Amino acid sequence: MIVEYIIDAFVIILVLLGLFFLFTATVGLLRFPDFYCKLQATGKGDTLGAILILLGVILYNLHDFSLNNFLVCLKILFIIIFIFHANPVATHAITKAGLDADVKPLTKEDIRK
Amino acid sequence: MIRLIEDLHIQFVCRIMVPLIQFFALYVIAHGHYSPGGGFQGGCILGASFILMMIAYDIEYVKKRFPEKFNTFMVAFGVFxxxxxxxxxxxxxxxxxxxxxxxxxxxxxxxxxxxxxxxxIEIGVGITVSAVMLSIFLNLSTFGKHEKSEV
Incomplete structure (x- = not known):
């Protein structure tokens, strides 16, 4: 019984942390001044937020342990690995495309104006 | 004209990801009776994996392994x-x-x-959908000439 409460506490902490990172990523996307700044905010925040929320889902699924639940957890783990690889590289590709299309990064002179 | 983007990170991750994506596409096709999915969805994922390979590397690189003639044959074979x-x-x-x-x-x-x-039936639908997606992408990116592309 007490174990379930501990698991629940960890689930709540993980999901709240994930929501916090997703929230900061969205704020960064809206508030940062520059193309590259916006990209790095979403690239990092979205990845970490999604991974933390999915980890919380895995822990929640382990409440009653059976083979079916374990397989579901394994599938979610694969999704985590996929996001962990694909999301930063997609951000990198967009940044590279922006550089090749001559999008100028923000400089100190732009801020002083 | 779009410049050729060759990047180590993108190519390396695509090389790891593409087999997993294709494996997942086969899973979606074969598991379509019991879970969301089926021939069309799995075929779309399979075609998208080829398109990802073409974007990360080069169209010629993929065409060497998967010739366009064979692709056009597959369009008809799935319907058949x-x-x-x-x-x-x-x-x-x-x-x-x-x-x-x-x-x-x-x-x-x-x-x-x-x-x-x-x-x-689902396998036939999947083959046709993936081949048609690849065919559409090839026609769009080479302006319908079926020749060496500039991308």
Missing amino acids: LYAAIGALCLILGAEYLNYGILHKILPADPVKVRALGTLG
């Missing part, structure tokens, strides 16, 4: 598979696409044969 299974049921004396009748030629009971017939 669909129509052939349907017509086989017609020949054996049932309605078009009534797979239950296939138990006359396959060593299984009608219920299992019905599931097997559905799987055959």
Whole structure:
């Protein structure tokens, strides 16, 4: 019984942390001044937020342990690995495309104006 | 004109990801009876994996392994598979696409044969959808010339 409460506490902490990172990523996307700044905010925040929320889902699924639940957890783990690889590289590709299309990064002179 | 982007990170991760994506596409096709998915969705994922490879590397690089002639053949082959299974049921004396009748030629009971017939149809749909997606992408990126592209 007490174990379930501990698991629940960890689930709540993980999901709240994930929501916090997703929230900061969205704020960064809206508030940062520059193309590259916006990209790095979403690239990092979205990845970490999604991974933390999915980890919380895995822990929640382990409440009653059976083979079916374990397989579901394994599938979610694969999704985590996929996001962990694909999301930063997609951000990198967009940044590279922006550089090749001559999008100028923000400089100190732009801020002083 | 779009410049060629060759990047180590993108190519390396695509090299790891593409087999996993194709494996997942086959899973979606084969598991379509019990979970969301089916021939069309799996075919879309399979075609998207080829398109990802073309974007990360080069169109020529993929064409060497998967020639365009073969791709166009696959477009027709998937439809042929669909129509052939349907017509086989017609020949054996049932309605078009009534797979239950296939138990006359396959060593299984009608219920299992019905599931097997559905799987055959889904595979045909998947082959056609993936090949058509690839064909559309090739035609768009080479401006319909079927030659060496500039991308």
